[in-house]
Amino acid sequence: MRPEDERHGTILLGRLDDWEGQSAVTSPSEQGRLAGPLSMSVANLCHRLQPQVSARTAVGFAEVLRRLGGPLQVAVAGRIKSGKSTLVNALIGRRVAPTDVGECTRLVTRFQYGTVDRVEIVFNDGRKQVLPFSADGMIPAELGIDIDKVSHIEAYLTNAVLQGMTVIDTPGLGSLDAASVSRTEELLGAAKHRKPDGDEDEDEEEGSDELDDTSRNAVAGAEAVLYVVTQGVRADDQQALAAFTAATASREAGPVNAIAVLNKADTIAPESVEGSGGDVWKAATLLSEKQASTLKPRVADVLPVIGLIAESAESGGFTSPDAEALRQLAEMDDDILETMLISADIFTSWECDVAAGTRLRLLEKLDLFGVRYAVEAIRKEPEITAGSLRRKLLDASGLEAVRQRLSIVFAARADGIKAAAALASVTALAHASGDPAERQRVHDAIEVLLAKPEAHQLRLLEALTLVASGAVDMPEDLSEEVLRVGSNADIGAQLGKPGAPRAELAAHALERAGWWRSFASFGATPAQSRVAHVVHRAYFLIWQQIRD
Ligand SMILES: Nc1nc2c(ncn2[C@@H]2O[C@H](COP(=O)(O)OP(=O)(O)OP(=O)(O)O)[C@@H](O)[C@H]2O)c(=O)[nH]1
Ligand SMILES: [Mg+2]
Known part of the structure; x- marks a missing residue:
């Protein structure tokens, strides 16, 4: 069957089971750009559903597809003046984001790979204007235009780092300036019903506005977050992380898609940290550990760094x-x-x-x-x-450690993170459509996709996110176990036995698989039971992989 036949026919859910059938839908060039098999399966789902849904939802699906084809979108977020832009420059290896003062620090800037260095201002109405670099090769700190009309800035740079991820610099959360906050919240997906100019949306019941928001988030929203804190983690840091929802409001920050840095480690007074022995770096490491216990499980790790x-x-x-x-x-x-x-x-x-x-x-x-x-x-x-x-x-x-962590936590999992974010967007689009039949169609297609063994990683990411966010309540030792299994790439680390012999790992995986299966059947709440089934399966798949 050719793809065009499918577009006009009824959806054949059975075909979705056919992993090989992917190439029939995604074009070879599209496949090359996707992060991996999970992204491809979600891309296929979008392609297949596109002709079955309303025109508006289809537009949203097109955005989801475009986004799936791009590198992982990592937002650098945190309180005002925590050193976000400085860190962005360090990561990109080029001093291009304005730091310290200037109106550009109040705007979202997306740094993405391009074949020619180019900066564009994107206005709220979609209009774009090329912005020349300043004499020192930076994005000018002042734009000379009304920034309330500006949606964000797109910077395209010929930069190897950006081939692997799009880095999004954000205005500080917790700044006094409400417009900057709303720009950041919108990017992080927290502002569900805000218009681009930052006003609260008053006519929410208009379905079209909701869809516009969702579609916009599907493009602009981040999939992962590098959260910058300084010495004191405050309650609003946690709130900001709790509100972080990549892609859509349904995707929360968790150890899968968020890491934090304790920036300005150089400014920590070692005498204020017990056990530092007067050493700044030791003090920073101890403080990071303490902050990790406050911020976890919202983030995978807190690493000390001196961004400057x-x-x-x-x-x-x-x-x-x-x-x-x-x-x-x-x-x-x-x-x-x-x-x-x-x-x-x-x-x-x-x-x-x-x-x-x-x-x-x-x-x-x-x-x-x-x-x-x-x-x-x-x-x-x-x-x-x-x-x-x-x-x-x-x-x-300390930048090297941050880079390494980014590559372990984000790059290695880009496929899963992107696919999960895309599925969340697809679900949100279907919900926003207001058509129950359409919603059901999309829901069914997602169920079929998730039932495939290859999609297990997505279920595990989902389970992990539910547990990490507290949406599913688990006893502490169990939730730690779920986090460990779900957020590590290496089997030894997943099983909490790094470096252990294969036979021991296999025996342990089998034992835990059995335990989680009984937990799923006896003694768990329905929500816990759903998570337990996924964890059981994760252990089982690990066992299959390493048994003799
Ligand atoms: N001592 C020290 N200063 C730093 C460090 N990182 C950044 N700074 C300084 O902190 C100030 C703010 O840095 P920015 O990178 O502009 O901070 P930001 O979070 O982007 O600020 P906003 O976008 O305005 O919220 C600048 O003067 C930086 O030079 C650091 O690791 N150590
Ligand atoms: Mg900044």
Whole structure:
């Protein structure tokens, strides 16, 4: 049967069972762009349903398909001035997002891969306007236009990192400026009934508005979040994470799609953290662990990082003249240097051979901690080159660990995350249609898809999200187990026995499979039982994979 026949015929759910049949629907070029088999199965579902649904829902499906074909969309979110844009620059390896001040820090900017560097302002009415880079290669901090009319900024960069993910810089949550907050909330999917200009939607009952919101979220919404906190996690950080709903309001932040960083680790006073032994990095690590227990299970991990140093080291900000100036400082008398390093004011106002402007520049790039760190590195190794010093600063920033975590948590799971987000969008679109028959058709198709063994990972992600968000209540030890099985890629880690021999892992998987099956049948609430069935199956599949 050719695809066009299917489009005009009744949907043949049986065909969805045929994993091989995928190529009949998605074109080869589309397949190449999809993150993996799960995304492909959801793409097929959209293609097959498109002719069966109303024109409006079909438009939404087209957006879901477009989005499935793109890289994982990672939002960098957090409170105002927590260092989000600085971190974005460090991750991209280019100082392109304006930091500190300027109206652009109040807008959502999507950094995506492009073959030519180009920045566009996208207006609320969909109109676009090309924006020239500023002289230093950055997105201009001021746009010279009415930003209330601006939806967001699209930055296309020829950048290898962006081939793997789209990075979305957001205005600070918790800022006083309501419009910035609503832009961010909208992006994160929390603002269900807000119009783009930030006003509360008053005529919600108009179905078309709802659909527009859903469709917009299906394109603009993030699929994963890198949450930036600083020293104190506050109640609204948790609220913001709770509200984070990638793609649509039905997808909550959890260990599958969210990690957090404790940024500005350099500014932590080690004496304020018990057990740090006076070491800043140790203090930051201890604080991160503490924050992880507060933020979990909303996030997979909290990692300490010094975004500012990472940005300077990674984006060409740290130069040979900077290294020279640090060398000069390293030659100074230790007592005097110690005094200068007490505060930024003393550091820049003290009389010394290094020009005050140069010192100010060093502070802007490295802050006091970075200056001290570099001076110590030079004193230990006087012949160190500017390049090696930059490398040492990068190591000290903790960026590498964040990158690694991003690749483990996000990149390796992009297929599952994207497919799950797309399914949530499809469900939301069907719900918004207001046509019960259409809703049922979509629902049935999703059920069939999820019943396939290959789709098990999606069910596991779903179960994990339900447990992590508290939507399904579980005793603590069980919910930890679900999180472990669902949010690790490595079998040893999934079973809580990293590095254990295969036979032991297999025996354990089988034992847990049996346990969860009995739990599903006896003693569980209906909601728990649904989760338990999925966990049972996960263990069973693990056992099948590693048994002799
Ligand atoms: N000491 C130190 N300063 C940092 C660090 N990261 C960022 N900053 C500084 O914090 C200020 C705010 O950084 P931004 O990156 O603009 O923060 P943001 O979260 O994007 O701010 P908004 O978009 O306005 O909410 C800037 O002056 C940065 O230089 C860090 O790791 N250490
Ligand atoms: Mg910013």
